Amino acid sequence: MxxxxxxxxxxxxxxxxxxxxxxxxxxxxxxxxxxxxxxxxxxxxxxxxxxxxxxxxxxxxxxxxxxxxxxxxxxxxxxxxxxxxxxxxxxxxxxxxxxxxxxxxxxxxxxAPASVRIRKIDDGFLANAEVNGQAFPMLVDSGAATVVLRQSDAEKAGIDVTHVTFDTPLKTANGTSYLAPVRLKSVRVGQLTIDDVEALVAKPGTLNESLLGMSFLRRLTSYQVAGDFITLRQ
Structure with missing residues (x-):
């Protein structure tokens, strides 16, 4: 042997x-x-x-x-x-x-796989995100089909909102709102970075916070809610 x-x-x-x-x-x-x-x-x-x-x-x-x-x-x-x-x-x-x-x-x-753990607050899981290198808070929302940016956050991320078309309908509790489709160079949360992300820009007054939706989340390895925390893994 x-x-x-x-x-x-x-x-x-x-x-x-x-x-x-x-x-x-x-x-x-x-x-x-x-x-x-x-x-x-x-x-x-x-x-x-x-x-x-x-x-x-x-x-x-x-x-x-x-x-x-x-x-x-x-x-x-x-x-x-x-x-x-x-x-x-x-x-x-x-x-x-x-x-x-x-x-x-x-x-x-x-x-080792990168991961980020976010604690729940009153409004949900609020992530400290960077879009196109610019930082602002975003609410993690698996119910949103895409990342959705407030117009002020979109402008901060370098998007020229005067050259986008608000033609994508979105039904809300207040009725139907129209958003503008855009592509983001990158979305970063802690160690996690996703490039070329599909997103929508909302008109002023539509959102209280920008949304970190499924166009970002589905490209991660996983995301899991446990108690007062959500863990994102890439």
């Missing part, structure tokens, strides 16, 4: 080193999805080594398999594998320096 494990790890390691030093990418390789195949094989190797009766070789095989997985991730995402591999083995032996910890933290931060 040990000989089989070593042979398989050497073969997989050789293939990964070929990809690494020739500058090839996993996507360019033909045949079955190579990343899934390799990662699945490495997980199998880990399980086999975990249950291997030769315990003195089990940890070595597991570290080798997990190290190869790190190389797969580096090649497939085009991340510099040297600090990644260095940090992996340093963690395994408890030898990270402060500089290495900073590198590891930056890699973890870059791969």
């Amino acid at each position: 040990f000989a089989f494990l070593i042979s398989a790890i050497v073969a997989l390691g050789g293939a990964l080193l070929y990809l690494l030093f020739t500058g090839s990418s996993l996507e360019a390789m033909q045949g079955p999805p190579i990343a899934i195949t390799v990662i699945g094989a490495l997980i199998l190797l880990y399980l086999l080594s975990h249950h291997n009766n030769e315990r003195r070789f089990g940890r070595l095989a597991a570290i080798a398999a997990l190290g190869a997985i790190a190389v797969v991730g580096a090649v497939s995402t085009r991340v510099d594998p040297v600090p990644m591999i260095k940090n992996f083995f340093a963690v395994a032996h408890g030898e990270l320096t402060s500089s290495d910890r900073d590198i590891a933290a930056s890699i973890a931060t870059a791969s």
